[in-house]
Amino acid sequence: MLAPQRQQAILERVRRSGGVRVADLVRELGVSDMTIRRDLEALAERGLLEKVHGGATINGPGSTEEPGFAAKSMRQQPEKDAIARRAATLVRPGTAVALSAGTTTWTLAHHLVDVPDLTVITNSIPVADVFHRSPRADRTVVLTGGVRTPSDALVGPVAVAAIRRLHVDTLFLGVHGMSTRAGFTTPNLLESETDRELVASAHRLVVPADHTKWGTVGISTIAELSEADVVISDANLPEEARAELAERAGELIIAEETK
Template sequence: MLAQQRRQAILERVRRTGGARVAELVRDLGVSDMTIRRDLEVLANRGLIEKVHGGATATGAGSTEEPGFAAKSMRQQTEKDAIARHAARLVQPGGAVALSAGTTTWALAHHLVEVPELTVITNSVQVADVFHRAGRSDQTVVLVGGVRTPSDALVGPVAVAAIRSLNVDTLMLGIHGMSPRAGFTTPNLLEAETDRELVAAARQLVVLADHTKWGIVGISTIARLDQAHVVVSDTGLPDEARAELSEHIGELILADPARDREPGRRIPAP
């Protein structure tokens, strides 16, 4: 592959997915780490991408950028489903669990419909709809009110007031990004406030985040890394992230999308 063809391939991936990591590009394009870094430098100098630690993001992608639910649901589908199946094993029948908004928690909801006598608290329209469609009489689903965001979360004072009076066993938290400095973050200020109330309401915090979330920083912090009891990610998580998370959290679970994929199962499109 010629240098120009390789750079075009990198640019297309960054624009399609919102970002790319050096390690992934090295693996997929079959060239050296130094070659990829030079390619990223060339593309960044042309103003086509923005270089970040360990990779690149699409130009204009900032701490307040918030993709819509449908767009996010197309990203890392295999990883999200593997993460969801591992996270579902942490939920016991008869318990009370909160699910924040997000496409990974939405994938989790498709597995939790199999857990009997579950009480679910959520600020996600999409998550609530999964349980509604399942129609189980032994499950109770509470959808808090609020203002709807592009990611189909209900946020703001109404949601905060409703959540403040609740107590749950576990919060399954979907996030926009995570980093050592900023912790777990979101690009939406009101959603951050609502998610912080969910964190406060739960005895256990489980964060669901595929490997692409590492190094991404949204404008507002939901929780510090050391507030998470468990982080469920996937085997694409870089070594530096594994070391950092293992130092701060109680348990790091890495789902293997290649091995953990359930034959014949496909999460339906939203």
């Protein structure tokens, strides 16, 4: 097992139980005590868990806690890829789409690089970079200006002004959390304002969000659940969440992971 795979397994174990012991991980993963401690150190440096004596725990996110892009990109990778693959099937050649910031929308960008005659609006530096690295003569990418956040989003008055006069067929909105009470949320107030402008610019709102987003609440609401035309999540989405989203959103799609 490669280090990234092992670290992902450790993260999943922590999230299921709330904490892990080094001794248990050594036994379960069949590696040395030192290897596990290095993995925990690497994960702690990325802000994904907290090291404690003899193991590690993970803290639930606060309403204003905003992990960096690198930290978020390690989480739920198979689920995000399945969601992104399904989301990409909603994009037709010759249309204009907007992708907000986030690691799921960044994953989606990789599945859109071969779509012809596409116009892409984004306030995400990593998303724009995906298209920049796979250029096409028939594609236009517009990157808004603005103030850069820890998740590499461009937000604030400059971004809002750039988006205000635009109109897109579909917005793929990355979110920090979603809940019945708070809707789709973000921990960054400026990002919320920018995302609301993106929502207003779109004919169709698609929210690609993995199961861990359910029940997480950021400080600011971007949109209510009922404003989403489509929500795409993964097979681990709880039944309670499925029922709420099926009732409130236009359509709930569960993306299956490829074998």
